[in-house]
Amino acid sequence: MANGGPVEHGYxxxxxxxxxxxxxxxxxxxxTVQTFSTSVAPVDVAFCDTDDLHLGAQRVAREIxxxxxxxxxxxxxxxxxxxxxxxxELTAGPEYFVELNDRFRTHRRDIGAALAHEVAHVxxxxxxxxxxxxxENEILTDTVTTYLGAGWLLLDxxxxxxxxxxxLGYLTPEEFGYxxxxxxxxxxxxxxxxxxxxxxxxxxxxxxxxARRDEQxxxxxxxGWAGRRRYxxxxxxxxxxxxxxxxxFTSDSGGHLRVSFPCPICHQRxxxxxxxxxxxxxxxxxxxxxxxx
Numbered sequence: 001m002a003n004g005g006p007v008e009h010g011y012x013x014x015x016x017x018x019x020x021x022x023x024x025x026x027x028x029x030x031x032t033v034q035t036f037s038t039s040v041a042p043v044d045v046a047f048c049d050t051d052d053l054h055l056g057a058q059r060v061a062r063e064i065x066x067x068x069x070x071x072x073x074x075x076x077x078x079x080x081x082x083x084x085x086x087x088x089e090l091t092a093g094p095e096y097f098v099e100l101n102d103r104f105r106t107h108r109r110d111i112g113a114a115l116a117h118e119v120a121h122v123x124x125x126x127x128x129x130x131x132x133x134x135x136e137n138e139i140l141t142d143t144v145t146t147y148l149g150a151g152w153l154l155l156d157x158x159x160x161x162x163x164x165x166x167x168l169g170y171l172t173p174e175e176f177g178y179x180x181x182x183x184x185x186x187x188x189x190x191x192x193x194x195x196x197x198x199x200x201x202x203x204x205x206x207x208x209x210x211a212r213r214d215e216q217x218x219x220x221x222x223x224g225w226a227g228r229r230r231y232x233x234x235x236x237x238x239x240x241x242x243x244x245x246x247x248x249f250t251s252d253s254g255g256h257l258r259v260s261f262p263c264p265i266c267h268q269r270x271x272x273x274x275x276x277x278x279x280x281x282x283x284x285x286x287x288x289x290x291x292x293x
Contacts, residue, residue: 007173011174014178021179027129037189039152039183040150045063047112056111057100064119068150070123073093081101086099088119090125113153116153116154120142120145124144155195155204157200158199158203174203176207177205177206215264235249247259249274263284265282266284
């Protein structure tokens, strides 16, 4: 939790974020992801200064538990001095003890954001979905929280001016915006109307621009002129192309050229023959893609 210190910006965790989206689809399936088409509503996690601190925190926790379809999970919420925003003790359940930073006693509107991340930890723990390192797991948790409809709270908790700053979670503001944009494009939902932080809106706009770039990479038909020209050059040089190129060329047993590229929705790699205009269907997220190979 950044509190008055510098806030990291940009996309330093983008590869892990994309891997997290792919892992989520593989673990849940397209049909289960579809059940999260509606985000946590602002009214359900609203917290007034006149609300009782502990009863209000328990109420918000129940709403987020309900959102993640964990009906038998019970969160016991407490407060103490700590460095991080929150912590959850992952046990077999059904009770989970969550500790929130003491600063939330007076910053109550962000309690929902902190609890969203911790409930997502419980959700992933029950799914058995994890990445190898602690740092990667935190990125996974933020990504899943956001993609499944509760992470807009984390982005809205980001506030920064010339004197102070606050950011919850492990993604940068722009990375939160990117994942939120991915969700928005997939579910046709506009979360920006819920933002109370102007910095959150700016980060979301930047993330949306980055997400739309994913949909404009060759060999997708929507690629721009420069991208198509570069792709045509690389196709002539195949398979010797730069290693950081998002697409790759291989030959099948019959010597026919094929190209593989990441799905712009779930980032699973798709492999199609190089033969002009083709339509490809991602087997993971079921998106149909128009390609010019």
